[in-house]
Amino acid sequence: xxxxxxxxxxxxxxxxxxxxxxxxxxxxxxxxxxxxxxxxxxxxxxxxxxxxxxxxxxxxxxxxxxxxxxxxxxxxxxxxxxxxxxxxxxxxxxxxxxxxxxxxxxxxxxxxxxxx
Amino acid sequence: xxxxxxxxxxxxxxxxxxxxxxxxxxxxxxxxxxxxxxxxxxxxxxxxxxxxxxxxxxxxxxxxxxxxxxxxxxxxxxxxxxxxxxxxxxxxxxxxxxxxxxxxxxxxxxxxxx
Numbered sequence: 086x087x088x089x090x091x092x093x094x095x096x097x098x099x100x101x102x103x104x105x106x107x108x109x110x111x112x113x114x115x116x117x118x119x120x121x122x123x124x125x126x127x128x129x130x131x132x133x134x135x136x137x138x139x140x141x142x143x144x145x146x147x148x149x150x151x152x153x154x155x156x157x158x159x160x161x162x163x164x165x166x167x168x169x170x171x172x173x174x175x176x177x178x179x180x181x182x183x184x185x186x187x188x189x190x191x192x193x194x195x196x197x198x199x200x201x
Numbered sequence: 202x203x204x205x206x207x208x209x210x211x212x213x214x215x216x217x218x219x220x221x222x223x224x225x226x227x228x229x230x231x232x233x234x235x236x237x238x239x240x241x242x243x244x245x246x247x248x249x250x251x252x253x254x255x256x257x258x259x260x261x262x263x264x265x266x267x268x269x270x271x272x273x274x275x276x277x278x279x280x281x282x283x284x285x286x287x288x289x290x291x292x293x294x295x296x297x298x299x300x301x302x303x304x305x306x307x308x309x310x311x312x313x314x315x
């Protein structure tokens with residue numbers, strides 16, 4: 086149980102285009118989803134926290150207009166990287182947690198974004 | 202930065218040896234968790250230790266927690282080549298508006314040589 090999927094697993098796009106990454110909880114309802122980014126050989130940095138049906142909370146230094154997050158249902162959150170640039174190339178990982186009071190996050194397999 | 206520190210950054214050992222990784226953090230915590238990440242893949246949850254616990258075991262894994270020193274260690278005994286991966290600690294400070302946020306350590310890259 087507690088499986089989280091991400092789609093796509095890899096994406097290559099041209100500079101200036103927008104890319105959407107999906108994060109789904111497959112067998113549980115995720116009231117909260119988290120988005121992280123990870124540069125090569127570095128740790129995960131939390132970008133934003135999203136709760137179903139409300140606006141995402143962004144971490145300091147993360148541009149909310151550039152990284153659009155939508156958590157429209159209890160099983161799906163999307164991250165859209167708008168007007169992508171080469172410096173946005175990274176590994177994006179989502180996680181999901183069950184209803185409030187449960188600390189464990191279940192992580193997706195990640196999406197490798199390469200912006201040319 | 203709130204990020205925790207892990208040491209060593211990289212560790213190379215022979216199969217069968219034990220591997221010890223350390224994690225230090227900066228704020229009071231609710232829980233501390235250890236994760237493994239194979240290259241280019243997602244995270245695999247290894248073990249959770251609560252702030253009122255001092256030691257926990259799971260198979261070949263042993264985790265200790267010293268809240269007075271704000272540090273934790275992960276010991277992998279009798280390592281195998283398949284243990285080659287990056288290992289991260291993650292702390293949460295408890296619910297903030299009902300949400301538990303994780304802060305990850307910098308990670309230790311472990312290489313186990315066959």
